Amino acid sequence: MTTTPQPPQQPPQPPRPPEQPPEGHGHGHSHSHGPAAPVSKHLRKVIAAVLIPFATAVVVGLAILWPGGTPEHKRTGVGFDRQTYAATVTDVQQVDCKDVNASQVPPTGDTSTAEGNSAQQQATGECKKATVEVTDGPDKGRKFTEIVQPDAPRQLEEGQEVVVAYAPDAPEELQYSVTDVNRGTPMWLLAAIFAVAVVVVGRMRGVMALVALAVSFAVLTLFILPAILQGSNPLVVAVVGASAIMLLALYMCHGLTARTSVAVLGTLISLLLIGLLGSLFIGWASLTGNTDDNTGLIHGLYPDIDMSGLLLAGVIIGSLGVLDDVTVTQTSAVWELHQADPSMSARQLYRAGIRIGRDHIASVVNTLVLAYAGAALPLLLLFSIAQSSVGTVANSELVAEEIVRTLVGSIGLVASVPVTTALAALVVAKDKGPGAAATGPESLTSTGRMKAVKLGGGSGRRRKK
Numbered sequence: 001m002t003t004t005p006q007p008p009q010q011p012p013q014p015p016r017p018p019e020q021p022p023e024g025h026g027h028g029h030s031h032s033h034g035p036a037a038p039v040s041k042h043l044r045k046v047i048a049a050v051l052i053p054f055a056t057a058v059v060v061g062l063a064i065l066w067p068g069g070t071p072e073h074k075r076t077g078v079g080f081d082r083q084t085y086a087a088t089v090t091d092v093q094q095v096d097c098k099d100v101n102a103s104q105v106p107p108t109g110d111t112s113t114a115e116g117n118s119a120q121q122q123a124t125g126e127c128k129k130a131t132v133e134v135t136d137g138p139d140k141g142r143k144f145t146e147i148v149q150p151d152a153p154r155q156l157e158e159g160q161e162v163v164v165a166y167a168p169d170a171p172e173e174l175q176y177s178v179t180d181v182n183r184g185t186p187m188w189l190l191a192a193i194f195a196v197a198v199v200v201v202g203r204m205r206g207v208m209a210l211v212a213l214a215v216s217f218a219v220l221t222l223f224i225l226p227a228i229l230q231g232s233n234p235l236v237v238a239v240v241g242a243s244a245i246m247l248l249a250l251y252m253c254h255g256l257t258a259r260t261s262v263a264v265l266g267t268l269i270s271l272l273l274i275g276l277l278g279s280l281f282i283g284w285a286s287l288t289g290n291t292d293d294n295t296g297l298i299h300g301l302y303p304d305i306d307m308s309g310l311l312l313a314g315v316i317i318g319s320l321g322v323l324d325d326v327t328v329t330q331t332s333a334v335w336e337l338h339q340a341d342p343s344m345s346a347r348q349l350y351r352a353g354i355r356i357g358r359d360h361i362a363s364v365v366n367t368l369v370l371a372y373a374g375a376a377l378p379l380l381l382l383f384s385i386a387q388s389s390v391g392t393v394a395n396s397e398l399v400a401e402e403i404v405r406t407l408v409g410s411i412g413l414v415a416s417v418p419v420t421t422a423l424a425a426l427v428v429a430k431d432k433g434p435g436a437a438a439t440g441p442e443s444l445t446s447t448g449r450m451k452a453v454k455l456g457g458g459s460g461r462r463r464k465k
Contacts, residue, residue, distance in 0.1 A: 043427060047261045054268065055247060061240035067226035082165040085137040086182060089130050089160045097127040100147050130156040132178060134164060144176045154181065205253065212249040219245050220317075228313070231304045235275070238313030242271060242320045250324060259331050262427055266327040266420030271316060274412035278315045281404050282308055291398050311401060319409040322364060326413055327420045330357050334424035346429035350421055357417035365410045372406045 128148040134140055148156050156162070161182035167175050198206040224241040228234050246267055254260040282289075289307035290299050299307055334353040338344060344352070373380070376399070383393045393399050 058243045065227050065232050067230045084163050084165050087132050087134045087162050087164040089156050090133050091131040092158045093129045094126050095129045146178050208253050212252045215248050216245045234309035234313040238316045242316055259335050262424045263327040263331040267323050269419050270323050270412045270416035273415055274319050278312045278408045315405050326416050330420040331424045338428040346425045349425035353421040361417050372402050376402050
C-alpha cells in the first residue's frame, strides 16, 4: 500500500504550468521591440558628459547664427527668381502657325537638325491659342493669350491649372506668361498616401517619424537656407543645422535612451570625417560649386556666398539621412545580440555586429551611388552622345562634383559601421546596470533555460525514480 502515497507526489508537476507564463512573458518582452534595458548610472553619466556639451554647443550655434528671415533682393526675372501666380486655362483654339508666327525666320526646308525641324513645324503645323486667366495676385481676373507651338514639350488644355510668371517691366500684353503646370493636387495626394502608409505600418513610431521629418524640414527652411543667404559660413551653418536635425530626429523617433545616444555619437563622428574629407578634396580638386544656371544665379544675387562651402554643406546634409539609418541599425543589432546572449564579450559583440554591418553597408553604398547617378542621368546622356571618354567625363566639374559627393559620403558611411558597432559593443558589454546584473532563471534566454534544465532541472525527479 506504499504505492498510494506515490500519486500525491505527482503534484510537484503542476508547478510546471506556472513556469510557462514567465516564458510567455519573456517572449512578449523580446517581441515588443521596446527600448533596451536601462544601462547603469555610470554609463549614463559618461554618455551625458559627451552629449550634453555637444547639444549645448548646437543650441548656442542656433542662437548665434539664427537668421531674421530671408534677405530681400530685387527680382531679376530670370529662372526661379521670378514673381509667379496661379492661373487657369479658360479656352484653347487650334490656329494655323503661319498666322501667329509671322515674325519667325522662314524655314529652309532642312529638317536634319533640331532647329530646322522646329522651324518647319512652326511654319506648317497647327498651333494652340490658349486664353489664360490669372486667379491669384493683384491682377486677379486678368486674361492674356499664350501661343503654344506644335513641338512644345508642354501642351495646354482647357480647364488646366498653370503657373504664370509676372514681368512688370515688359509691355502690358507680355507681362504674363505660362511657365509651368500647377502640380499641387497630385503632389499633396502622393504625400497623403505616403503619410498614411508610414502610420499604418509604423504605428506610433511612424507618427513620430513624420513629426521628425517635419521638424527636419523646418530646420532646413527656417535656419539653414536663410542663414546661408545672409552670408554666414555655409560649412558652419550646415554642421550646426545637421547636428540639430540629428538630435531632434533620432531622439524623437527612437526615444531618449542609451541606445539612441550611441547612435548619435556614431553619427557625429562619421559627420566629422565627412566634413574633413569633403573640405580636403573639394579644395584639392578646385571645385567651385558654380556649375550651372541655378548656382550662377545664386552667386549673382548673393556674391558673398562661398559656393565651394555651399557644395560642402550639401555633402554633409545629404549624407546625414543615410548615416542615421546605418548607425541606428548597427546599434540596435548589437543591443539585440546582447539581449539574446548576455554572456557575450565586447569583442564577440563587435564581431557579430560587424558581420551584420558588412551586409548593410554593401547595399547602402550601392543605393547611394545609384541615387546620384539617377539624378545626373540627363547629364550622363549628354556625355554619351558626345562620345566623350570616361576620363573626360569624370574630369568635368559637373561630374567631378557628383563623384566627390558620392565617394566622400560613402567613406563616411563605411566608417560609421565599425565606429558605431565598437561604441555599442563597449557600452553594452561593460554595462553593470539592472539588465546586465540579472542572471536568474527569469533573465535567461531559451538556450540558457535548456542548459539550466540539463544541469539541474529534472534531475531531482530522476533521483526519486
